[in-house]
Amino acid sequence: MTVERTLILCKPDAVRRNLVGEIIARIERRGYVITAMHMMQLDGERARRHYAEHEGKPFFDELVTFITSAPLVAMAVEGEGAIEGCRQLAGATNPLQAAPGSIRADFAQSIGRNLIHASDAAASAARELDIFFKDSDYVSRRHDVERSRT
Numbered sequence: 334m335t336v337e338r339t340l341i342l343c344k345p346d347a348v349r350r351n352l353v354g355e356i357i358a359r360i361e362r363r364g365y366v367i368t369a370m371h372m373m374q375l376d377g378e379r380a381r382r383h384y385a386e387h388e389g390k391p392f393f394d395e396l397v398t399f400i401t402s403a404p405l406v407a408m409a410v411e412g413e414g415a416i417e418g419c420r421q422l423a424g425a426t427n428p429l430q431a432a433p434g435s436i437r438a439d440f441a442q443s444i445g446r447n448l449i450h451a452s453d454a455a456a457s458a459a460r461e462l463d464i465f466f467k468d469s470d471y472v473s474r475r476h477d478v479e480r481s482r483t
Contacts, residue, residue: 337415338368340461341423342450345403348372352440353406356449359422359436365412369470372406382464386457399445407465416451416458423451 341360343353360367375383380397387393410419424435428447431438441447452458 334413336411336413337455337458338409338411338462339416339419339452339458340450340465341408341410341419341452342400342465343406343408344400344446344448344450345405346442346446347440347448348404348406350440350448352448355440356436357408360408360410360419363412363418363422365410365415365418367408368411368472369409369466370406371465371470372404374404375401377401379464383461395445409462409466409471416453416455419451420453423449 341356343356347353347356357367377397380400381388383400384393384396387396412418421432422436424431424437424441426437426447427444428437428441431441436449437447441449452461
């Protein structure tokens with residue numbers, strides 16, 4: 334399996350409910366490494382770029398409104414199989430359908446308030462990471478990624 338980089342967002346509901354530490358702990362316990370992280374108030378332009386694939390859908394405006402409603406925490410996460418692994422950690426979008434033990438199954442309240450975003454594929458991870466981070470934001474932690482494999 335190859336080392337991948339993915340985007341994780343602790344959405345405004347996770348920040349409001351003080352669940353960011355729990356989410357980070359689960360990511361790190363799984364052996365993934367956080368190589369960049371920002372707490373930020375997302376502006377509408379970035380939010381629309383992030384949710385571009387949903388533009389024109391009836392829920393698009395609601396997504397943008399929610400993600401810009403309060404601060405979020407954006408993270409670049411690396412490790413073997415990080416994209417799919419972080420998606421499993423997050424759980425299904427609908428918390429009622431999320432696997433037991435996933436973040437959404439354990440803590441999310443609804444589809445619209447589901448705490449976390451995890452990129453769904455390598456192409457979307459690359460596109461999304463570029464929205465939130467510039468090259469100088471990343472800290473090299475390759476040794477940590479290598480060590481987490483053992």
